[in-house]
Amino acid sequence: MNLLTIGKLAAAAGVSTDTVRFYERSGLLPPPARTEANYRLYPQQTVKRLKFIRRAKALGFTLNEIRELLALRHDPDSTKAEVKSFTENKIEDIRQRIADLQRILATLEHLAGACDGHGPADDCPILAAMDDDLRGECQLAGHHARCRPAGG
Amino acid sequence: MNLLTIGKLAAAAGVSTDTVRFYERSGLLPPPARTEANYRLYPQQTVKRLKFIRRAKALGFTLNEIRELLALRHDPDSTKAEVKSFTENKIEDIRQRIADLQRILATLEHLAGACDGHGPADDCPILAAMDDDLRGECQLAGHHARCRPAGG
DNA sequence: CTTGACTTTAGACCATGGTCCAAGGATTAT
DNA sequence: ATAATCCTTGGACCATGGTCTAAAGTCAAG
Numbered sequence: 001m002n003l004l005t006i007g008k009l010a011a012a013a014g015v016s017t018d019t020v021r022f023y024e025r026s027g028l029l030p031p032p033a034r035t036e037a038n039y040r041l042y043p044q045q046t047v048k049r050l051k052f053i054r055r056a057k058a059l060g061f062t063l064n065e066i067r068e069l070l071a072l073r074h075d076p077d078s079t080k081a082e083v084k085s086f087t088e089n090k091i092e093d094i095r096q097r098i099a100d101l102q103r104i105l106a107t108l109e110h111l112a113g114a115c116d117g118h119g120p121a122d123d124c125p126i127l128a129a130m131d132d133d134l135r136g137e138c139q140l141a142g143h144h145a146r147c148r149p150a151g152g
Numbered sequence: 153m154n155l156l157t158i159g160k161l162a163a164a165a166g167v168s169t170d171t172v173r174f175y176e177r178s179g180l181l182p183p184p185a186r187t188e189a190n191y192r193l194y195p196q197q198t199v200k201r202l203k204f205i206r207r208a209k210a211l212g213f214t215l216n217e218i219r220e221l222l223a224l225r226h227d228p229d230s231t232k233a234e235v236k237s238f239t240e241n242k243i244e245d246i247r248q249r250i251a252d253l254q255r256i257l258a259t260l261e262h263l264a265g266a267c268d269g270h271g272p273a274d275d276c277p278i279l280a281a282m283d284d285d286l287r288g289e290c291q292l293a294g295h296h297a298r299c300r301p302a303g304g
Numbered sequence: 305c306t307t308g309a310c311t312t313t314a315g316a317c318c319a320t321g322g323t324c325c326a327a328g329g330a331t332t333a334t
Numbered sequence: 335a336t337a338a339t340c341c342t343t344g345g346a347c348c349a350t351g352g353t354c355t356a357a358a359g360t361c362a363a364g
Contacts, residue, residue, distance in 0.1 A: 006340090006341070016322085017340095019323085021343095023322095035330095037329075037331085037341080038341080038342060038343095039341055039342080040341085052283055055281075056282050058256075060253070062320075063320075063321070063322095069279070073273065073283070075273075076272065078273040080267055080268065080271055080273050080275075080276045083276045083279055084269045084278065087263060091260050094256060102250060104212045105247065105250065108212075108246065111239060112236055112243060118232060119231065121225065121234060127224070127225050129207075130207040130211070131204055158311070159309095170353055170354075173312095173313095174353085175352095178352095190313095190359085191311055192311085215350075215351070
């Protein structure tokens with residue numbers, strides 16, 4: 001049998017039937033053919049489409065972005081340049097997220113290093129750093145974060 | 153005046169009044185005193201508490217985690233060890249997220265590098281990598297991703 | 305006294321990515 | 335034939351972190 005019911009499709013692609021219907025509602029899967037009893041019938045191809053979605057998701061693309069990628073993938077007029085540019089935008093996006101997390105990580109490591117871990121929390125430098133108005137600002141601020149060495 | 157209405161509090165802390173009420177509903181702020189007209193009245197202290205929340209958020213803590221941090225901060229029995237351990241868990245969490253993003257980044261950079269950017273998208277290696285069943289699996293898979301060099 | 309700014313509440317709504325449920329019809333296995 | 339699955343639909347619900355609205359009450363300035 002070369003056509004799949006939703007359950008077979010979902011099992012083959014490793015998602016739930018709910019997810020398949022959700023993707024259809026979201027425009028990631030086209031409305032499929034139906035049996036006389038109104039059951040959805042999918043070609044084998046759709047398994048690949050679902051796996052494509054899974055892969056793209058694993059690569060950090062949102063469902064909205066995946067919808068665009070699928071459009072590029074199926075539009076004969078689309079170009080490699082478009083796909084590449086799309087990917088490069090995502091690369092920039094992910095680099096930015098990594099940079100943000102690395103800044104946060106450095107601050108947390110700094111704070112954890114400043115805490116000896118002994119005694120009551122009321123003078124814990126970690127809490128103090130979040131508490132105080134200006135100490136720690138340079139680590140926490142973000143974009144224009146230049147850290148003056150605590151001079152007075 | 154040492155007590156603040158919600159608007160003054162929000163302005164002083166750099167959040168919206170909606171956010172202040174939302175934090176109260178969420179248990180991040182205790183229910184404040186009220187005027188006879190049922191207006192919320194906050195001590196100056198609450199400005200600091202809100203700023204603490206902002207800082208902790210900037211450090212990647214979720215509101216649930218911040219609720220726990222606030223509990224540690226205000227419980228005289230809590231210890232530095234607890235706060236430090238909490239922070240170290242978050243550090244591990246963030247390291248993991250960075251590692252995930254770096255893996256994704258490497259794959260995307262690899263794919264972008266494999267695409268010359270010329271011609272129609274139908275044989276674009278980026279799309280192909282998401283499309284194919286096994287090619288690219290090692291880059292996309294995750295935890296146990298060891299990349300066999302395309303051997304047969 | 306009136307206007308405008310502030311506050312109150314409950315509840316809806318946003319995006320993200322689904323998951324779960326109920327009530328009913330279809331199909332398959334025994 | 336009948337029970338166990340499977341499928342259909344619409345809609346509610348989950349977490350996250352808020353934002354917005356409406357209708358009503360309150361407060362400060364002119």
